[in-house]
Amino acid sequence: MNLQKVLLPPVWFLLSIILMVGLHLVLPVRQLFFPPVTYLGIGAIALGITVALFCDYLFRQKNTTIKPFQESSYLVREGIFQYSRNPIYLGMITVLTGLWLYLGSLTPVIIIPVFAWLIQEMFVKEEEQMLEAKFGEEYREYKATVRRWI
Known part of the structure; x- marks a missing residue:
């Protein structure tokens, strides 16, 4: 069983919370x-929630998938995607940071970098390979001009 195909980012996000x-x-x-x-x-x-919902709206507007490991039909570069290649994951990290601030104690903060690392290693890197295979030079140009996170 491939863990990253079963436990998608929203599950890791919920577990982190x-x-x-x-x-x-x-x-x-x-x-x-x-x-x-x-x-x-x-x-x-x-x-963070607003960012994620806006990204979902952009994906729906362009009629392409938002789900990891499914082939995209359109490379979303509009809106917040002009500033970050992964604004949905960035929105999740923003929610986790907000939760840490709200809770106010020290120990919850250790989950935030672990979540960011896990998402990058399990999802972002493979998603980037898929996008490069699908969109070629268009994605390489995007990758050269827009940062992975911020």
């Missing part, structure tokens, strides 16, 4: 942020 809350409740170590600073986390969560 559960782990962050669990670490906060069981092993908070130290409270770093307090209200009103913790309320900034709500804004970051809202921003």
